[in-house]
């Protein structure tokens with residue numbers, strides 16, 4: 583299931599580093615693709631991204647969203663929407679593809695013991711109807727963010 587978003591990715595990443603420390607908070611961060619950046623970063627900054635490998639920092643309280651090998655930094659105010667991974671708000675977004683919030687999932691579980699929204703996302707992911715590589719700031723599958 584974790585490979586749902588890599589199956590349709592034809593981009594070959596040539597960087598050697600599969601993780602890097604955020605220069606702001608020191609958290610280990612995973613690389614993101616150029617398409618993710620161009621969809622997430624505000625204009626006109628998204629038209630001026632250096633040809634460098636960028637990484638995504640998911641740490642709460644850290645204002646750095648993306649940083650590059652060469653030291654470029656993109657902060658929370660420079661991305662188009664709130665980064666759910668960095669938020670502790672109850673209504674933070676879990677699934678950017680289908681607009682599912684943490685609040686919705688928790689309410690479903692509290693009411694029925696089962697999250698129909700999560701089941702929907704699982705199903706759509708299997709059908710490859712998700713768009714995590716451009717919708718999710720991490721570029722990774724939204725299901726990772728759901729409560730177990």
Ligand SMILES: [Zn+2]
Nearest residue numbers: 604607639644
């Ligand atoms: Zn950070």
